[in-house]
Amino acid sequence: MKKLQSELLIAKHLRQSVFKNKAIFIITLFIGILLLYAIFSGWENFKNQNETSEKYQHESREDWLKNPDKNPHRMAHYGNFAFRKSTSLSVFEFGMEPFFGNAIFLEAHKQNTANFSEAGFSNSMLRFGEISIAMVLQVLLPLLIFFIGFNSIAYERENGTLKILLTQGVNWKQLLIGKALGIASVIMMLFIPTLIILVLVWLFLQNFTITADETIKMLLFIVFHLAYLLFFCVIAVLISAISKTSKKALITLIGIWLVFTIILPRTTQAIGGYIFEAPSKIQFNSAVEKDILKQGDSHNPNDPHYKAIKDSLLRAYKVDSVQKLPFNYSGFVMTEGEKISSRIYNEHLAELLQVYKKQNSFSKAVSFLNPYIAMKNLSMGLSNTDYESYIDFQKQAEEYRYKMAQKMNALQIKYISNKKPSAGEKPYSISKEHWADLEDFHYEAKPIAIVLKNEIISIISIILWITLLFILIRIAAQKLKAI
Template identity: 30%
Template structure:
């Protein structure tokens, strides 16, 4: 019986000219957004790889110079693109794609794609995630709002109930029919998306981690199942199609459009971050604390004197200038860790607020999980920032250690390519899927709770279904 109800619901939907028009529009937009995402990913990924190779070549091609001059010469680290960014760009357009690594400084990221777009371009850009999170839920609303009310208004609901069809069977059958109609739009785009991901698995950031794709598909399937259940529940609980449509449109507007801004404002109010000027001022104030550096140097000097049984830096078998430079770096590193750590922790606290806000709007839970699985969220950006900063610090240790080992008093010391080659190439590996799910366990639980609650409400509404 469930299959018959599903078939009837599916045929009624697909034979409706309005459905065909809407399905065609949504399918075209889905495919276009995927094509644009693929083009952007391919172009930017190639640019980043070329730029990373160029900065490495530039580093190795330096003339002979003092290692500390090379430390200030520096190099770029370019953030590799995630294949799933073709679906969900997340925060990538707003946080920059490269960082300049040099001595004494932990620089901010540069080259934010959003800065190169006009307001019209930013407004008109439609990503795959926006289609999935905004347009498809509206499509579900339009498919479900009259599922029960139309039957009641046409008098066919009484006939169904008189045949002994249980409310649970009716709910499951209609849900299956709507799901099949939705699959006409989802399946082609999903297949093309999976093919595009598999095409790039050998060289992309998420190479060998197909689990992210599987989890992303699962997240959106649960989300759409939740929306179908909500739509059918409202249709079963209301007396007319007009009222059902108004209620569901209000839910769609609040869930898909209002919730993101409201939750972001709430997170910012609960965990405010300093302005760029305030942050930089506090950072520079602590960096300029020469007393802290002097204390570090005194402790290190005393340890070296004791180790080598000498009482003057000139008697040391190493150049104290290299030690001094490295101690200055270590002091700066502690300051960077404190200030950037505090700032990044505030962002993570805001992110936790956004996840918790998913209890009020399921789209917030889906949005968090989608960005996390795509590798375009703040957590993975922070992971890359940490990897680039650790690499910068390793460069300084290599160069300062070389100064300590080879600098002679009263002589000009110049290093050559053999030293530059001791600095390994920068490589970044994306965290595994388990790491992502661990960061978004709250969103995962919230989404499952929404699905369970919507199914319960659907069965409860159909159990109380009135035929008149």
């Protein structure tokens, strides 16, 4: 108990002395203002994106249902839209959302990628990143921690008070922990009010009706960010303890911050993309089209693959022309063509995703060298703004597109005659009431179990870093000298 009192007394003394430095006060005030702006920015971003998505998803559905009686294959080519709504946690972490599109046009025989990203309509300044709560917590608060903690022990050594402290019964372990708690208490003055506001915003955005899944994500977001900030508090104190002067401590800590938050993340992305090179969009689409043509062209009546299908159907039904088949032959061919094109596309996509997976795995592996990368990946995963969420949206949209195309093909097979309309006769069509048989698209965010599975490396990395710090504190308490 006496030891704890000593640590708390050291922490209290540091907290009281911090704001005597006007520069620290101004920096803290500036970051506090940035946090308020980030909350407002996140709120506006979430509200605007979801209102836009809901509006155009509704309009797309209305346009689909308002189509008149027509051939169902024409409806398949008329197409539909899939929109991706943001989750409530994206208020805190924008992640990759500004750079990935949130809408996909769905049509028969063709797989499109997401479009209408925020970056696509912004200037180059967006490349530097938007100000989000996560960015402030992960990048700016560690820098503030370093400014507060660089002289926490180095200054005591410089002015000779370190010897006095150690001779008055305070040991190195108490001193290190007390100083770290003091820095943490200053940071909590920003962190705790921010969390209170964020939780209220988070509840309000969901009309105070929350799910267990979202609650767990929110709690993990808070716990891991708290651990992340405490990690930097300990780093600041340890570097200050081993440095002979405050100046050396500050230079070292700024170097660590630059490596963690700027140099390593950018370098990791570049190296990952270089080692595991992915084909361009043009190369990918060309390869898909080439393989589809090798398999057969469903729109070419003389294509060998589909001619063989036609001959087998004629033999099976013992007729001499497709007009005499008991179902619509064109619809049958379109169904087969959709199966083939979708299978080939998915095979190529799986290969492409494997390349991206290797790139991301390289980045995640580097998180064992950089806690910032681990925290960033976990934060984006919990907020549903990471790469895996984008791919999940693409897959859900493709499943819906395939279902839509095959639904229309099935209606054509069942209701459209094989006989060609005579001169002056209207093209064959079916009632528009059938369009309502296709359900609207609804995007489902990844559940917490999938997020934890995807980010297990990041979680392990953060735990290992925290464990390492406890070990370093014990070692430092035994090895450090007052001089």
